[in-house]
Amino acid sequence: MNKVIYKEQLSEDVFLMRLEAPLIAEEREAGQFIMLQIDEDFGERIPLTIADADEKEGSITIIFQIVGKSTKELAKFKVGDFIPTLVGPLGKPTHIENFGTVVCIGGGIGVAPLHPIAQALKKAGNHVITIIGARNKDLIILEKEMDAIADELIICTDDGSYGRKALVTEPLKEICERDPKPNMAIAIGPPVMMKFCSETTKPYKVFTQVSLNTIMVDGTGMCGGCRVNVGDEVKFVCVDGPEFDGHKVDFDNMITRLGSYKKIEHDKSECNLEKEAAKKEAEL
Amino acid sequence: MSYHSPEKIQKSAVENLNEVKKKEVLKPKDRMAIPAQEMPNQDPVQRAKNLEEVSIGYSAEQAQLEAMRCLQCKKAKCINDCPVGIDIPGFIKEIADGNFQEAINIIKNTSLLPAICGRVCPQETQCQMACTVGIGLKDIEKAVAIGRLERFVADWERATGNVRIPQVKAATGKKIAVVGSGPAGLVVAADVRREGHDVTIFEAFHKLGGVMRYGIPEFRLPNDIVDEEIETLKKMGVKVETNFVVGRTRKLVDLINKDGYDAVFVGTGAGLPMFMGIPGENLVGVFSANEYLTRANLMRAFDKDHADTPIYASKKVAVLGGGNVAMDAARMALRLGAEKVSVVYRRTEKEMPARNEEIEHAKEEGIEFNFLQNPKRIIGTDDGRVKAMECLRYQLGEPDASGRRRPIVIEGSEFIMDVDTVLVSIGNGSNPLISQTTPALGVNKWGNIVVNDEQKSSVNKIYAGGDIVLGAATVILAMGEGRRAAAAINKQLSDELKA
Numbered sequence: 160m161n162k163v164i165y166k167e168q169l170s171e172d173v174f175l176m177r178l179e180a181p182l183i184a185e186e187r188e189a190g191q192f193i194m195l196q197i198d199e200d201f202g203e204r205i206p207l208t209i210a211d212a213d214e215k216e217g218s219i220t221i222i223f224q225i226v227g228k229s230t231k232e233l234a235k236f237k238v239g240d241f242i243p244t245l246v247g248p249l250g251k252p253t254h255i256e257n258f259g260t261v262v263c264i265g266g267g268i269g270v271a272p273l274h275p276i277a278q279a280l281k282k283a284g285n286h287v288i289t290i291i292g293a294r295n296k297d298l299i300i301l302e303k304e305m306d307a308i309a310d311e312l313i314i315c316t317d318d319g320s321y322g323r324k325a326l327v328t329e330p331l332k333e334i335c336e337r338d339p340k341p342n343m344a345i346a347i348g349p350p351v352m353m354k355f356c357s358e359t360t361k362p363y364k365v366f367t368q369v370s371l372n373t374i375m376v377d378g379t380g381m382c383g384g385c386r387v388n389v390g391d392e393v394k395f396v397c398v399d400g401p402e403f404d405g406h407k408v409d410f411d412n413m414i415t416r417l418g419s420y421k422k423i424e425h426d427k428s429e430c431n432l433e434k435e436a437a438k439k440e441a442e443l
Numbered sequence: 444m445s446y447h448s449p450e451k452i453q454k455s456a457v458e459n460l461n462e463v464k465k466k467e468v469l470k471p472k473d474r475m476a477i478p479a480q481e482m483p484n485q486d487p488v489q490r491a492k493n494l495e496e497v498s499i500g501y502s503a504e505q506a507q508l509e510a511m512r513c514l515q516c517k518k519a520k521c522i523n524d525c526p527v528g529i530d531i532p533g534f535i536k537e538i539a540d541g542n543f544q545e546a547i548n549i550i551k552n553t554s555l556l557p558a559i560c561g562r563v564c565p566q567e568t569q570c571q572m573a574c575t576v577g578i579g580l581k582d583i584e585k586a587v588a589i590g591r592l593e594r595f596v597a598d599w600e601r602a603t604g605n606v607r608i609p610q611v612k613a614a615t616g617k618k619i620a621v622v623g624s625g626p627a628g629l630v631v632a633a634d635v636r637r638e639g640h641d642v643t644i645f646e647a648f649h650k651l652g653g654v655m656r657y658g659i660p661e662f663r664l665p666n667d668i669v670d671e672e673i674e675t676l677k678k679m680g681v682k683v684e685t686n687f688v689v690g691r692t693r694k695l696v697d698l699i700n701k702d703g704y705d706a707v708f709v710g711t712g713a714g715l716p717m718f719m720g721i722p723g724e725n726l727v728g729v730f731s732a733n734e735y736l737t738r739a740n741l742m743r744a745f746d747k748d749h750a751d752t753p754i755y756a757s758k759k760v761a762v763l764g765g766g767n768v769a770m771d772a773a774r775m776a777l778r779l780g781a782e783k784v785s786v787v788y789r790r791t792e793k794e795m796p797a798r799n800e801e802i803e804h805a806k807e808e809g810i811e812f813n814f815l816q817n818p819k820r821i822i823g824t825d826d827g828r829v830k831a832m833e834c835l836r837y838q839l840g841e842p843d844a845s846g847r848r849r850p851i852v853i854e855g856s857e858f859i860m861d862v863d864t865v866l867v868s869i870g871n872g873s874n875p876l877i878s879q880t881t882p883a884l885g886v887n888k889w890g891n892i893v894v895n896d897e898q899k900s901s902v903n904k905i906y907a908g909g910d911i912v913l914g915a916a917t918v919i920l921a922m923g924e925g926r927r928a929a930a931a932i933n934k935q936l937s938d939e940l941k942a
């Protein structure tokens with residue numbers, strides 16, 4: 160049972176909540192996630208990244224987008240309500256060190272998991288370049304927080320309603336062409352976005368880390384539902400990840416697997432990049 | 444064996460019992476002549492569509508008759524072959540005499556979870572294997588049905604509504620952490636708590652019971668039974684913390700160093716399901732049996748109207764593997780509406796590790812068995828879903844290290860099997876979560892925690908047992924290890940208290 164102690168609506172269907180979870184707040188590191196259920200008997204266990212934590216208050220922050228039943232119900236929880244089931248921190252923490260210059264690319268809700276990583280990277284002494292992308296102005300989250308961390312902040316919208324009218328891959332490519340090129344990139348967002356970011360950096364040999372959001376059941380390595388192909392190996396995202404080398408991840412298979420239950424659930428999270436990608440693939 | 448209705452079985456039991464009771468003394472010959480009592484089961488056609496328990500359990504008459512078959516051997520070999528050493532002739536005699544309460548009391552002196560073991564123990568390879576009656580009749584199926592009798596008295600006690608809560612000694616001020624709430628953990632909790640120590644169980648999931656909850660399906664082991672055992676523990680004062688992943692929510696050693704636990708027992712079970720490593724294994728529609736059963740059992744996906752967790756809608760299912768887990772997955776798929784379910788196994792029925800009873804039940808329900816076959820690759824549709832499986836045929840060669848004849852592929856024997864779902868059930872590796880986050884803990888090359896004969900690990904005050912030590916084993920073996928660990932923990936604590 161974890162109490163909701165703060166709630167804020169960040170955009171039309173994105174919410175931020177601070178939840179009481181003292182032990183998790185103490186142990187968590189950047190890159191880790193929790194799983195929660197909105198009903199102990201019948202609820203689904205949904206994974207959400209720990210976007211921030213406050214050890215003194217004993218709280219963690221989650222930022223989530225309404226995409227289906229569980230997130231829709233979760234958005235109805237009010238301050239003072241209790242989340243019946245919440246477990247974490249799960250997954251391996253992000254490996255943080257001073258790499259030099261790191262490009263952090265966040266797409267849509269992906270900015271939420273990116274934030275604690277960018278923060279940790281900055282703290283470790285990196286030069287942090289941040290690219291935030293969204294469909295339109297209203298869907299941009301955490302701009303202020305990211306601005307506070309980043310040495311350079313680039314904002315793109317698909318419709319040009321704010322910042323540059325571009326997909327995040329455009330500025331990413333430009334940055335890769337700089338001399339010296341960045342030492343590393345981290346991309347978090349819709350799978351298609353991570354796929355194209357990885358493809359963008361590959362010719363420049365800029366190591367690109369991605370954080371995969373596969374379907375999960377237990378989150379502790381017991382079911383194998385979260386498995387993905389990484390290079391020649393099969394990895395379990397919940398215990399081996401969630402972060403992997405984007406140049407090795409088989410995104411197409413991952414995207415297919417995310418649609419396993421599509422008949423039963425509908426997908427609102429489709430972004431223009433996905434449509435763009437579909438078009439691109441149709442042309443080929 | 445053909446199916447007999449519970450009514451018919453009961454009728455002949457009543458007749459037989461009256462017949463036997465006419466005799467003043469029962470000589471061994473008379474006892475051997477009593478027909479072995481068949482377990483009454485739900486009708487196969489009906490049960491394949493529901494989740495209720497397949498086996499209904501003995502009636503009192505059947506239990507008494509079956510108990511009378513026991514010869515009360517002086518050197519009762521059955522006891523040696525029970526991993527927890529239950530006084531088998533002792534409790535069976537009480538059943539034969541109609542003293543059911545006394546019978547359950549005797550069992551509970553050594554076993555904590557009789558309603559569970561009576562249901563899921565592989566009795567035919569344990570206590571019943573050495574039974575004199577079975578040996579005398581040259582048929583292991585005709586051994587005294589020790590497990591069914593155990594189940595009968597445990598169910599009888601539950602039905603009376605006053606299950607005895609074990610006595611707990613005065614508080615000692617020592618506190619113990621039990622990691623994992625499978626059978627190993629539950630037994631440790633009970634045995635340590637009895638001595639008056641403070642016990643907290645930490646469980647990663649939101650519900651307790653381990654594999655008994657998320658793996659073994661309702662139709663073989665109803666959740667109510669697991670719940671009742673856990674209730675008993677809670678009444679004894681055992682505390683539980685669900686949604687607590689040791690290694691992540693708290694490091695194992697921190698339980699001792701920061702939280703002041705005097706000892707920790709690790710019973711985290713097997714984990715990581717294995718896959719075949721063949722092409723197509725990541726297509727949509729390929730699941731580990733663990734995932735499939737967890738969705739169905741723990742997440743209650745069988746209850747499609749209420750559960751948020753979806754389960755794949757299948758028509759033609761192939762189950763890979765030949766153990767209990769494979770049988771459970773196959774039978775669950777059938778109950779979730781699959782039209783055709785086939786078990787694909789590399790060897791023959793004789794080599795299958797699943798219990799005979801489970802194989803028979805699966806057959807009765809209409810599960811197909813494809814022996815001496817194994818998939819080569821799984822074939823998908825354009826949108827990445829399973830549509831077929833290419834298989835190879837095998838023949839048996841020389842026995843391998845496990846003593847089982849090794850399957851040898853028949854070259855060029857490829858054929859296509861139409862399926863839309865593949866459930867992989869070829870075993871589990873060990874869960875690396877605890878060992879990864881506890882570098883000092885000694886593990887073997889398979890990742891199983893290494894312990895001494897008191898279940899002590901390489902780290903002071905940390906004990907381990909069950910599947911995390913044994914690799915995928917059984918409920919009763921896990922309990923046996925739990926017992927041993929609890930004894931060692933109790934000794935450590937009492938030494939500390941004396942010091």
Ligand SMILES: Cc1cc2nc3c(=O)[nH]c(=O)nc-3n(C[C@H](O)[C@H](O)[C@H](O)COP(=O)(O)OP(=O)(O)OC[C@H]3O[C@@H](n4cnc5c(N)ncnc54)[C@H](O)[C@@H]3O)c2cc1C
Pocket residue numbers: 192203205206207208209222223224225226227228229230231268271272371372373374375401417418419420421424425426427428
């Ligand atoms: C490690 C990890 C971290 C995550 N962190 C966040 C986060 O910080 N904020 C956030 O909003 N979301 C995050 N997600 C995604 C989030 O878990 C899903 O959005 C959520 O499970 C959807 O549940 P639902 O019942 O609302 O929707 P459902 O009804 O289950 O699904 C709606 C649609 O979303 C798709 N979907 C289902 N599961 C996932 C999934 N795991 N990822 C992506 N799409 C999915 C399905 O294709 C479906 O069509 C994370 C996922 C993972 C694995």
Ligand SMILES: Cc1cc2nc3c(=O)[nH]c(=O)nc-3n(C[C@H](O)[C@H](O)[C@H](O)COP(=O)(O)OP(=O)(O)OC[C@H]3O[C@@H](n4cnc5c(N)ncnc54)[C@H](O)[C@@H]3O)c2cc1C
Pocket residue numbers: 563564565622623624625626627628645646647648651652653654655658659660687688689690710711712713736767768771874876877908909910911915916917918919921
């Ligand atoms: C489908 C299936 C059918 C089976 N059928 C039979 C049968 O008929 N007869 C039989 O005798 N045996 C059967 N078995 C095997 C039997 O269930 C196991 O051998 C037994 O449950 C092992 O007990 P355990 O206590 O070691 O662990 P488990 O029962 O595996 O329990 C371990 C518990 O620890 C929890 N855990 C894991 N990691 C952590 C962590 N880091 N922190 C906190 N908690 C954690 C898990 O969530 C789990 O609840 C079957 C197994 C399966 C999967």
Ligand code: SF4
Pocket residue numbers: 512513514515516519520521522531532573574575576587589
């Ligand atoms: S071996 Fe069989 S007959 Fe002998 S005591 Fe045990 S159960 Fe009874």
Ligand code: SF4
Pocket residue numbers: 524525526527528529531554560561564565566569570571589590593919
């Ligand atoms: S616990 Fe298992 S092995 Fe022991 S007597 Fe009971 S059924 Fe047989």
Ligand code: FES
Pocket residue numbers: 374375376377378379380381382383384385386395396397398
């Ligand atoms: S979610 Fe089950 S193994 Fe990763």
